[in-house]
Amino acid sequence: xxxxxxxxxxxxxxxxxxxxxxxxxxxxxxxxxxxxxxxxxxxxxxxxxxxxxxxxxxxxxxxxxxxxxxxxxxxxxxxxxxxxxxxxxxxxxxxxxxxxxxxxxxxxxxxxxxxxxxxxxxxxxxxxxxxxxxxxxxxxxxxxxxxxxxxxxxxxxxxxxxxxxxxxxxxxxxxxxxxxxxxxxxxxxxxxxxxxxxxxx
Ligand SMILES: Nc1ncnc2c1ncn2[C@@H]1O[C@H](COP(=O)(O)OP(=O)(O)OP(=O)(O)O)[C@@H](O)[C@H]1O
Ligand SMILES: NC(=O)c1ccc[n+]([C@@H]2O[C@H](CO)[C@@H](O)[C@H]2O)c1
Numbered sequence: 368x369x370x371x372x373x374x375x376x377x378x379x380x381x382x383x384x385x386x387x388x389x390x391x392x393x394x395x396x397x398x399x400x401x402x403x404x405x406x407x408x409x410x411x412x413x414x415x416x417x418x419x420x421x422x423x424x425x426x427x428x429x430x431x432x433x434x435x436x437x438x439x440x441x442x443x444x445x446x447x448x449x450x451x452x453x454x455x456x457x458x459x460x461x462x463x464x465x466x467x468x469x470x471x472x473x474x475x476x477x478x479x480x481x482x483x484x485x486x487x488x489x490x491x492x493x494x495x496x497x498x499x500x501x502x503x504x505x506x507x508x509x510x511x512x513x514x515x516x517x518x519x520x521x522x523x524x525x526x527x528x529x530x531x532x533x534x535x536x537x538x539x540x541x542x543x544x545x546x547x548x549x550x551x552x553x554x555x556x557x558x559x560x561x562x563x564x565x566x567x568x
Contacts, residue, residue, distance in 0.1 A: 369443060369463070370564055371436075371470045371486050375477035376493030377526050378422075379503035380545040381552065385493070386473040388553045389560070393469050395458045397439055397447055401474020404432040408511050418517055422525035424480055433482050436472065440486070443468035467564070475526075478533040478540065489563050491556065492533075495545040497523060 374382050374389075383400070390396050404427045405411075411419045411426050420426060439446040443463050447454050458466040478484055478492070495503070501518055513522075533540070541559070543552060 368467045368564070368568070369440065369470070370467065370488045370560075370567065371440075371472065372560060373477045373487040373490045374471060374473045374493070375475065375491065376543070376545065377495055377500055377530075378475050378522060379500055379507065380493035380495050380543075381549065382473050382475070382493055384549055385543075385552050385556060386471050388549070389556060390471060392557060393471075393560070394455050395443070395447065395452075395467060396469040396471065397443065397450060397452050398471045398473060399432065399435055399439070401427065401432060401472070401476065404428045405510075414521070416520055418514065418521045419511070420521065421511075422475070422522050422529075424476055427476065429480050429483065433480075436470070436483070436486055439470050443470070476529060478536075479529050484536075488567065489560065490538075490540050491543055492540050493543045493545040493552075499546065500526075 372389075374386050376382055386398055386400075390398050405421070406426060406428055408419070411421060412423075414420045444454065444458065446452075447458075447468075455466070458468070472483075472487070477487075478490060484490075500523070504513070504518055504522065507513075543556065545552070547555070
């Protein structure tokens with residue numbers, strides 16, 4: 368069985384933290400991080416507001432991301448090996464179809480790109496309120512640091528816009544409260560994934 372899990376949601380909601388913990392516990396589990404598909408800075412458009420538009424789908428090479436995902440679907444064993452992901456002894460010697468293989472796709476704009484949505488077996492979406500998001504974001508330094516005013520001028524308005532779009536377009540989204548503790552979130556999602564995988568057998 369192949370099972371593809373989306374962990375989407377607001378910036379600094381805790382997606383990467385949750386993904387890293389879930390990845391460790393699930394067998395034969397690979398991860399794709401959307402942030403690895405940002406285009407180089409000089410290809411990011413500057414808006415009328417004067418900010419580089421990082422938080423829009425065109426800032427990302429989504430074709431490359433979908434192709435990477437297709438590579439996993441075609442051969443999860445080969446994908447795991449080439450990404451240094453350990454496989455269970457059973458999975459090492461068997462055809463991918465006979466074993467459970469899991470892929471987690473993590474990122475802030477997962478459910479606003481049609482060619483990606485169709486792959487997901489399960490869609491999670493982490494939310495936190497404005498104040499907490501702004502606070503956590505102010506502690507982070509990205510490869511290109513946020514210029515003053517980016518959060519209120521670009522990041523948060525784009526989040527609200529994309530979230531509305533997603534809610535209008537998307538099927539079952541499972542919301543996660545990113546204000547819960549890291550342990551609580553991990554336990555909740557781990558249990559839910561196990562149930563979902565059992566139900567899909
Ligand atoms: N459940 C939580 N409670 C409190 N703080 C958390 C929680 N989960 C993560 N954090 C903290 O919030 C910050 C952002 O976490 P993380 O990098 O996992 O978020 P993210 O959603 O992947 O962000 P981005 O997409 O912007 O990279 C980190 O400092 C992390 O330690
Ligand atoms: N990873 C990057 O190259 C990069 C550069 C500038 C801004 N960001 C921010 O990453 C967040 C998603 O994780 C978005 O809110 C971007 O603003 C990332």
